[in-house]
Amino acid sequence: MALLIFLVILRGVGWLFSSNHRCRGRNNAADYNTPGEAIAAGLAHLGEDVYRWTGPAAGVVFAGMCGWATIAFVAGRRG
Secondary structure (H helix, E strand, O other): OHHHHHHHHHHHHHHHHHHOOOOOOOOHHHHOOOHHHHHHHHHHHHHHHHHHHHHHHHHHHHHHHHHHHHHHHHHHHHO
């Protein structure tokens, strides 16, 4: 359960970093005119990647938890 909460927090942070960025491509050089904009573009691309991959990761963790709960339930019913 803690891992799911951690993934939700990571997904939220990723969304925050990438939500206001108007990406002109995956090349940071196309996204900035100043060093501060370069850092912001890099964080936005990183946030987009984190947001994209935490959804499937949470699905895998949830499926594993369901499998574990099923095994625990069946084992408990058998005594």
